[in-house]
Amino acid sequence: xxxxxxxxxxxxxxxxxxxxxxxxxxxxxxxxxxxxxxxxxxxxxxxxxxxxxxxxxxxxxxxxxxxxxxxxxxxxxxxxxxxxxxxxxxxxxxxxxxxxxxxxxxxxxxxxxxxxxxxxxxxxxxxxxxxxxxxxxxxxxxxxxxxxxxxxxxxxxxxxxxxxxxxxxxxxxxxxxxxxxxxxxxxxxxxxxxxxxxxxxxxxxxxxxxxxxxxxxxxxxxxxxxxxxxxxxxxxxxxxxxxxxxxxxxxxxxxxxxxxxxxxxxxxxxxxxxxxxxxxxxxxxxxxxxxxxxxxxxxxxxxxxxxxxxxxxxxxxxxxxxxxx
Amino acid sequence: xxxxxxxxxxxxxxxxxxxxxxxxxxxxxxxxxxxxxxxxxxxxxxxxxxxxxxxxxxxxxxxxxxxxxxxxxxxxxxxxxxxxxxxxxxxxxxxxxxxxxxxxxxxxxxxxxxxxxxxxxxxxxxxxxxxxxxxxxxxxxxxxxxxxxxxxxxxxxxxxxxxxxxxxxxxxxxxxxxxxxxxxxxxxxxxxxxxxxxxxxxxxx
Numbered sequence: 105x106x107x108x109x110x111x112x113x114x115x116x117x118x119x120x121x122x123x124x125x126x127x128x129x130x131x132x133x134x135x136x137x138x139x140x141x142x143x144x145x146x147x148x149x150x151x152x153x154x155x156x157x158x159x160x161x162x163x164x165x166x167x168x169x170x171x172x173x174x175x176x177x178x179x180x181x182x183x184x185x186x187x188x189x190x191x192x193x194x195x196x197x198x199x200x201x202x203x204x205x206x207x208x209x210x211x212x213x214x215x216x217x218x219x220x221x222x223x224x225x226x227x228x229x230x231x232x233x234x235x236x237x238x239x240x241x242x243x244x245x246x247x248x249x250x251x252x253x254x255x256x257x258x259x260x261x262x263x264x265x266x267x268x269x270x271x272x273x274x275x276x277x278x279x280x281x282x283x284x285x286x287x288x289x290x291x292x293x294x295x296x297x298x299x300x301x302x303x304x305x306x307x308x309x310x311x312x313x314x315x316x317x318x319x320x321x322x323x324x325x326x327x328x329x330x331x332x333x334x335x336x337x338x339x340x341x342x343x344x345x346x347x348x349x350x351x352x353x354x355x356x357x358x359x360x361x362x363x364x365x366x367x368x369x370x371x372x373x374x375x376x377x378x379x380x381x382x383x384x385x386x387x388x389x390x391x392x393x394x395x396x397x398x399x400x401x402x403x404x405x406x407x408x409x410x411x412x413x414x415x416x417x418x419x420x421x422x423x424x425x426x427x428x429x
Numbered sequence: 430x431x432x433x434x435x436x437x438x439x440x441x442x443x444x445x446x447x448x449x450x451x452x453x454x455x456x457x458x459x460x461x462x463x464x465x466x467x468x469x470x471x472x473x474x475x476x477x478x479x480x481x482x483x484x485x486x487x488x489x490x491x492x493x494x495x496x497x498x499x500x501x502x503x504x505x506x507x508x509x510x511x512x513x514x515x516x517x518x519x520x521x522x523x524x525x526x527x528x529x530x531x532x533x534x535x536x537x538x539x540x541x542x543x544x545x546x547x548x549x550x551x552x553x554x555x556x557x558x559x560x561x562x563x564x565x566x567x568x569x570x571x572x573x574x575x576x577x578x579x580x581x582x583x584x585x586x587x588x589x590x591x592x593x594x595x596x597x598x599x600x601x602x603x604x605x606x607x608x609x610x611x612x613x614x615x616x617x618x619x620x621x622x623x624x625x626x627x628x629x630x631x632x633x634x
Contacts, residue, residue, distance in 0.1 A: 107476035110496040110542060118470035137538045140499070141519045153496070157543065181532070204608025205586070207520060209532040210539060338607040 106149045116159050116315060120283045124311040126152040132313055133157075134177055135211035137203070138219040146229040147220075147236070156214075156313070163212070165189065171321040176214025176279075176314045180267075181205070183213060192319060193429070194328025194347060198270035201332045204339045214314045217268055217278065217294070218306060221261035221369075222341055223251065234259050234302055248405035250343065253412055255368035259298035260405060263305055268295065268371040269347035269363035270330050276319040282312040291317075292363075295370035305370065325351040326359060329426040331418055333366075342366035344414045346422040350381075357386045357423070367399075367415055374398045377419065386423050395419045474542070481545040485510065486554025494541045501525045501536035504551065512552035512581045523609035526582035527551045533589045533608075552581035555588065563633065564588050564626040571622035575613035583609045587623045596627060 108131075113119050123130050131150035133139050134157055142148040156162060162177030167188035172195075174183060183189050183199045190196060202208055202216055225231040225242040232238035243251045243260040251260040271278075271291040278294050280287050294306050308314070322328070328349045334340035345365035351358045360381050362374040380394035395416035402412050475496035482491045485508065492507045501518075504510040504527075513536050516524035520538040527536050528550040555562035564587050567573070574580045583606055590597055590605035597605065602623045611619065 105497045107495060107497055109473050110475045110540075111471050111473050113471040121470050136540065136543070137520050137535075140538055140540070143497070144519065155543075203520075204523065205605065206523060206526055206533045206535045206608045207538075210534050338610075 105143050108150050108153045111152055111154050119313045120311045122154055124283055130154055134215045137207050137211045172319040174213055174317045176316055177212050180208035180211050194270050194330050198266045198330040201266045216265050222264045223261045249407040251405055251408055252368050253402045253404040253408055255297050259302050261369045262366050263370050264341050269365040272363035272371050272373055273347040273349040273361045274319045276317055278314055279316040280312050281315045292373050298369050327426050329422055329429055331422040333418055344411055344418050346418045348422045348426055352427060355385050357381050367411060391420045391423055392416055481542055483544055484548045496542050498541045499537055500539050500541045500544045503541035510551050510553050514578050523582040524579050526585045528585055528589055533586055552584055563629045567622040567626040571618045573615055573618040573622040575615055579609055579611045583619055591627055
């Protein structure tokens with residue numbers, strides 16, 4: 105691993121300044137579970153590593169009438185165990201689905217949202233892939249079992265976060281701090297497709313850092329649920345996952361919000377499926393039709409057509425369990 | 430701006446910084462490299478080695494590490510505590526699991542410098558005198574290992590579980606060790622060992 109300077113910013117406001125001056129050579133570091141792995145592999149070679157862990161106020165969970173605020177530096181384990189988060193069951197399920205107990209004891213919610221893709225071509229220093237500034241996405245003709253089925257091109261990663269789809273379903277906003285000050289964006293608008301930007305997964309500019317997440321208070325009638333399908337059930341990244349929020353009254357679904365993980369280069373808001381299910385009883389056939397409509401534009405690669413089928417079936421499971429829950 | 434002004438009292442970082450330039454003896458070199466803007470906005474250590482102190486298994490241990498050295502490598506290479514295993518070295522197997530400030534973490538996936546001042550418990554610290562920890566005893570009795578490489582990680586996860594929950598159900602046991610992989614597939618014996626250890630610890634008071 106390349107040697108680096110380790111910087112302890114005196115406060116959060118110092119972070120954009122450090123980033124602006126260090127430019128591409130700086131790396132934000134909180135839990136480190138992703139960043140350190142990339143540094144070992146040589147995929148990230150920062151000269152300056154900015155330690156966010158000890159910045160005061162960066163780790164906190166607060167709940168009030170307006171909703172739930174979580175500092176970006178909050179450990180995933182602390183979210184799972186916090187009393188405040190229990191009012192958002194889907195959030196707790198999604199956070200608990202991340203990694204392992206050990207990783208959740210180390211990783212932060214901000215880091216989970218900003219983690220880099222797990223594509224093995226991206227992760228290997230031996231492949232000068234498109235996302236790293238090369239000319240080729242090796243997934244197109246390579247091993248692409250775990251790659252995206254929709255929204256890809258020219259790069260076919262999937263976004264690996266479990267938390268992000270749930271935040272989108274919960275209509276959360278993300279607070280970003282840069283040189284010009286703070287801004288808030290919808291979780292959904294935080295992420296970009298490779299067409300928009302093949303080198304980054306988020307809208308974060310080089311001087312910016314995620315500082316907190318806010319989930320609006322949910323109406324009592326709203327339920328939330330996260331379903332994750334893994335090849336290995338003990339711990340793994342999602343092959344496909346579904347985050348769903350909806351009200352169910354007399355068997356009718358309303359205020360439906362659905363976001364998928366594991367299918368696209370960004371957490372995939374399934375607006376077509378939402379519209380198709382809104383106000384319906386969501387029978388098996390209706391769910392299947394809704395998901396079929398959502399993935400009508402899917403363009404699976406050679407080894408991942410199974411994800412289209414899985415995405416449809418997982419939506420059925422998500423709604424069935426949402427009803428039971 | 431005076432450097433001292435940034436440091437309130439004896440913070441850990443002012444300590445780290447102090448030894449970074451002084452003890453290592455590369456103050457001239459580093460200060461030229463440290464003209465980076467980062468210095469204006471915070472404390473900076475590295476890339477040269479810095480001195481850190483870990484409270485390892487109840488003993489204060491001081492060592493000198495590059496900021497890039499992982500906690501696992503520092504323990505194994507500098508303190509000869511080789512019980513925590515370096516297997517995948519990327520947070521995917523659990524063999525380096527240890528307990529840091531009361532929580533299980535992966536030593537391969539954290540920097541040693543971030544453990545400065547922390548309480549670190551490794552497999553070496555579990556026994557009392559010559560007496561193995563009940564979890565270790567039960568792993569032996571239940572034949573809960575084959576090659577044994579994953580065992581320290583499993584045991585640390587199990588010990589952390591039993592501290593929080595002295596009477597875990599089988600489901601809770603399975604969940605507690607779900608972040609540890611055993612390629613020999615000894616899982617059923619591991620679950621039984623943890624279950625038996627919980628019983629033994631209750632009897633032992």
